[in-house]
Amino acid sequence: MQIHPILAALRKHKIPALLIVLEIALACAVLCNAVFMIGARISEIHLPNGVDENGISVIGVQGIDPATANADIPRDLAALREIPGVTGAAAFNMIPLGNSGWNSDIGTSPDALMAKDSPNVAEYMFTKGGPDAMGLRLLQGRFFNDAEYADSKLGGNYMPTAHVVVVTQSLAEFLWPDASALGKQIWVGKENSYTVVGVIADVLRPGENGGGVAHFHWATFMPVSAAAGIQAYVVRSAPQDRARVIRAGVARLEALSPSVVVDAKTFSEIRDKYFADTCSMVWMLALVCVVMLAVTAFGIVGLTSFWVGQRRRQIGIRRAVGANRAHILQYFQTENFLLSTAGVAVGMLLAFGINLYLMRHYQTLRMPWYYLPVSAIALWLLGQLAVLGPALRAASVPPVVATRSV
Amino acid sequence: MFGYYLDLARRSFRHNRVLTALMVLALGLGIGASITTLTVLKLLSGDPLPQKSVRLYAPEINPLSKDSTTPAARLWEGWGNLMTYTDAMNLLHARKAARQSVMALTQAKVAPQEAGQRPFFSNGVIATSDFFAMFDAAFQYGGAWSADDDEGRAHVAVIAGFLNDKLFGGQNSVGKILRINEHDYRIVGVLKPWAPQPRFYATSLGGRGYGNGDAVFMPLQAAVVDKMNPQNVNCFDTGFDVEHLDTAPCAWVSLWVELASTADADAYKTFLSSYVAQQISLGRMHHPETNLPDLMGYLAQQRVVPDDARLQANLAFGFLLICIVNTVGLLLAKCLRRSREIGVRRALGASRGAIFAQFMVESGMIGAAGGVLGLIFAELGLWAIRHQPAEYAGLAHLDLTMFAATFVVALIASLIAGLLPAWRACVVAPAPQLKAA
Numbered sequence: 033m034q035i036h037p038i039l040a041a042l043r044k045h046k047i048p049a050l051l052i053v054l055e056i057a058l059a060c061a062v063l064c065n066a067v068f069m070i071g072a073r074i075s076e077i078h079l080p081n082g083v084d085e086n087g088i089s090v091i092g093v094q095g096i097d098p099a100t101a102n103a104d105i106p107r108d109l110a111a112l113r114e115i116p117g118v119t120g121a122a123a124f125n126m127i128p129l130g131n132s133g134w135n136s137d138i139g140t141s142p143d144a145l146m147a148k149d150s151p152n153v154a155e156y157m158f159t160k161g162g163p164d165a166m167g168l169r170l171l172q173g174r175f176f177n178d179a180e181y182a183d184s185k186l187g188g189n190y191m192p193t194a195h196v197v198v199v200t201q202s203l204a205e206f207l208w209p210d211a212s213a214l215g216k217q218i219w220v221g222k223e224n225s226y227t228v229v230g231v232i233a234d235v236l237r238p239g240e241n242g243g244g245v246a247h248f249h250w251a252t253f254m255p256v257s258a259a260a261g262i263q264a265y266v267v268r269s270a271p272q273d274r275a276r277v278i279r280a281g282v283a284r285l286e287a288l289s290p291s292v293v294v295d296a297k298t299f300s301e302i303r304d305k306y307f308a309d310t311c312s313m314v315w316m317l318a319l320v321c322v323v324m325l326a327v328t329a330f331g332i333v334g335l336t337s338f339w340v341g342q343r344r345r346q347i348g349i350r351r352a353v354g355a356n357r358a359h360i361l362q363y364f365q366t367e368n369f370l371l372s373t374a375g376v377a378v379g380m381l382l383a384f385g386i387n388l389y390l391m392r393h394y395q396t397l398r399m400p401w402y403y404l405p406v407s408a409i410a411l412w413l414l415g416q417l418a419v420l421g422p423a424l425r426a427a428s429v430p431p432v433v434a435t436r437s438v
Numbered sequence: 439m440f441g442y443y444l445d446l447a448r449r450s451f452r453h454n455r456v457l458t459a460l461m462v463l464a465l466g467l468g469i470g471a472s473i474t475t476l477t478v479l480k481l482l483s484g485d486p487l488p489q490k491s492v493r494l495y496a497p498e499i500n501p502l503s504k505d506s507t508t509p510a511a512r513l514w515e516g517w518g519n520l521m522t523y524t525d526a527m528n529l530l531h532a533r534k535a536a537r538q539s540v541m542a543l544t545q546a547k548v549a550p551q552e553a554g555q556r557p558f559f560s561n562g563v564i565a566t567s568d569f570f571a572m573f574d575a576a577f578q579y580g581g582a583w584s585a586d587d588d589e590g591r592a593h594v595a596v597i598a599g600f601l602n603d604k605l606f607g608g609q610n611s612v613g614k615i616l617r618i619n620e621h622d623y624r625i626v627g628v629l630k631p632w633a634p635q636p637r638f639y640a641t642s643l644g645g646r647g648y649g650n651g652d653a654v655f656m657p658l659q660a661a662v663v664d665k666m667n668p669q670n671v672n673c674f675d676t677g678f679d680v681e682h683l684d685t686a687p688c689a690w691v692s693l694w695v696e697l698a699s700t701a702d703a704d705a706y707k708t709f710l711s712s713y714v715a716q717q718i719s720l721g722r723m724h725h726p727e728t729n730l731p732d733l734m735g736y737l738a739q740q741r742v743v744p745d746d747a748r749l750q751a752n753l754a755f756g757f758l759l760i761c762i763v764n765t766v767g768l769l770l771a772k773c774l775r776r777s778r779e780i781g782v783r784r785a786l787g788a789s790r791g792a793i794f795a796q797f798m799v800e801s802g803m804i805g806a807a808g809g810v811l812g813l814i815f816a817e818l819g820l821w822a823i824r825h826q827p828a829e830y831a832g833l834a835h836l837d838l839t840m841f842a843a844t845f846v847v848a849l850i851a852s853l854i855a856g857l858l859p860a861w862r863a864c865v866v867a868p869a870p871q872l873k874a875a
Binding site for chain 2: 047048051052054055058059061062066069094095097132187188189190221222223224286290291292293305308309312313316317320323324327328330331334335337338339341342390394395
């Protein structure tokens with residue numbers, strides 16, 4: 033296939049050719065970035081979360097009297113554990129993806145606290161039975177013993193008086209990259225220190241908290257005895273029992289204390305609510321990509337059809353002097369390939385530029401390089417697909433056209 | 439002449455139905471997407487109190503401890519005008535502004551009147567008395583409490599109209615008693631519907647940025663006595679006790695001031711600096727930086743508009759650009775195919791200007807059709823957004839300006855798209871075209 037005659041012909045149709053190149057370039061640039069954004073959001077939705085997501089329900093009680101909370105909460109938990117099918121129940125101060133929670137800047141020594149990069153972590157606290165109720169997965173060390181739960185009181189600074197803590201694997205690796213975390217100290221304020229006794233599989237924070245995906249697994253877990261503020265009851269059961277457990281749990285709690293407000297959800301509902309915005313953004317981006325590609329394809333079909341129509345005589349002459357159908361088909365396909373290549377080349381530059389702009393003005397990461405060739409291939413295929421119809425019509429032009437004057 | 443061009447355009451459309459439909463569809467999609475995202479963006483970045491916003495200011499100080507290395511500008515990005523109770527009350531009692539109010543948000547447990555009904559939680563605001571006058575919250579019944587009620591820790595409350603409807607069937611409830619968090623509050627006022635968007639006063643206090651208004655309003659000092667929990671507490675030093683938030687080294691209230699002119703704002707800024715300098719000399723504070731953004735400046739600093747909404751708008755305009763390029767291409771193809779017709783018209787005496795006008799009218803008509811289609815797509819898009827879970831979803835409606843903007847955008851887009859083809863059409867030389875025929 034000779035490229036020279038194609039280039040010569042394109043030189044005669046500079047503007048339509050440039051328009052196709054421009055359209056492909058824009059489509060490539062938008063597609064790269066949109067697909068990248070879709071990918072980033074989907075990976076956020078699929079971040080690992082080391083709890084029994086399908087088995088837990090959360091029953092929140094608001095309006096507990098702080099004076100009697102240390103008696104009310106164990107009574108409520110006992111009532112929840114009596115429900116048939118419940119395999120664990122404990123009170124937590126907050127829930128992964130629950131969207132509100134307690135956070136602190138921590139340090140590995142009192143002096144490290146005020147350093148600029150002292151990590152901000154989510155502080156989970158729970159009563160006895162918490163690890164089982166939530167389904168936390170221990171990787172190293174141990175969870176807490178009965179005495180540690182019983183002796184730990186929630187102080188006026190929202191910190192427990194215990195001196196033990198369990199951390200997530202991501203946080204352990206960040207704080208002590210080269211050593212085991214077990215036995216190390218964490219400081220929260222200059223008067224509170226905690227010894228790491230266990231490391232668990234990563235658990236998500238209640239919310240992203242401005243740190244981005246990189247900090248989404250930074251969390252500590254501490255034992256605490258019942259107190260006001262520790263009043264999200266996590267109840268574990270088989271997935272199919274959750275609806276029944278919630279109904280029974282709400283009824284029991286409302287009967288026990290008429291003045292509290294009870295609000296119950298399965299963890300799946302909490303997760304869906306947290307990621308609802310992200311999901312709708314993914315769908316919106318995907319829809320725009322599909323419609324954009326369709327518009328681009330129709331644009332190519334339209335322009336190429338016009339082109340074919342205009343060159344019927346030339347095609348006829350080529351056929352008459354010996355070109356077969358395959359030659360004509362190849363001609364238009366090669367032409368489209370050249371235009372697509374030019375468009376994709378410009379488009380990749382544009383995509384890179386847009387990504388730089390987004391990085392400066394939004395919380396967007398650098399686009400990995402492989403998005404560029406993948407989008408390029410997608411647009412090449414789209415171009416070939418779009419040109420196929422008009423090219424086949426061109427190939428079916430009979431040689432006799434050359435002999436007619438009109 | 440215009441009518442004749444319209445007729446020509448109509449004939450040409452009928453001649454190339456598929457091509458025309460494609461152009462209108464592409465333009466309609468691009469315009470629909472752009473108008474949908476623009477409507478959302480306009481809604482989100484709007485001025486919550488248009489008649490007042492230039493006079494409202496958010497004083498910002500840096501209360502962090504001595505060894506903190508956080509730069510003040512970064513602190514304000516996260517905290518806004520959040521400050522400690524002590525500082526806020528000092529600034530409030532100085533009364534250096536025309537109006538000033540200290541506020542926080544709380545979840546208020548409201549017990550209904552009828553026995554047997556369960557209590558429910560409502561969004562509550564705890565604030566000092568100027569809140570209503572300063573933020574243009576108008577009353578349906580009664581009025582605000584007084585500054586004396588503030589200082590006297592009076593148990594009085596203002597409730598929103600929708601809560602009044604729910605609890606008292608919309609009757610005048612002034613003087614009635616409402617049980618909030620196990621304490622009795624006497625209702626002194628019922629608000630007319632009031633829900634500025636964005637909820638500028640709530641963003642630093644841990645509230646939602648958009649959505650329904652608050653239900654219950656109570657005097658700050660009384661709420662402190664009753665130990666109502668503020669929704670956002672940021673403690674920056676050790677040795678605090680949340681049982682005594684009024685003295686704790688924790689930022690949990692925000693201060694807003696109303697200043698009549700920029701000269702007053704300059705004076706207030708000087709006052710703020712001198713206050714901080716005085717506190718530093720007392721050893722209470724350690725960082726001299728202060729800031730006094732006005733309401734719109736504050737909203738920009740707090741990045742209230744979600745990034746996703748701005749990204750969507752950018753994306754939609756990228757998409758519209760592609761649709762316009764697409765329309766240019768298709769219009770060009772169409773008009774070059776009609777070279778012969780143009781040649782005939784030129785030979786019969788039509789000027790270049792006439793040909794140009796004819797083709798611009800044709801693209802304008804495509805634009806108008808694209809606008810109508812775009813409007814349908816925009817309504818569809820907004821309908822879809824209203825069914826989204828986002829907190830601003832319910833507010834997404836096409837207003838009159840955006841309705842008009844749809845057609846302006848459509849017309850401009852199509853005329854831009856038409857320029858190149860029309861120019862190509864009017865430079866067609868008549869002789870070769872006629873000869874070829």
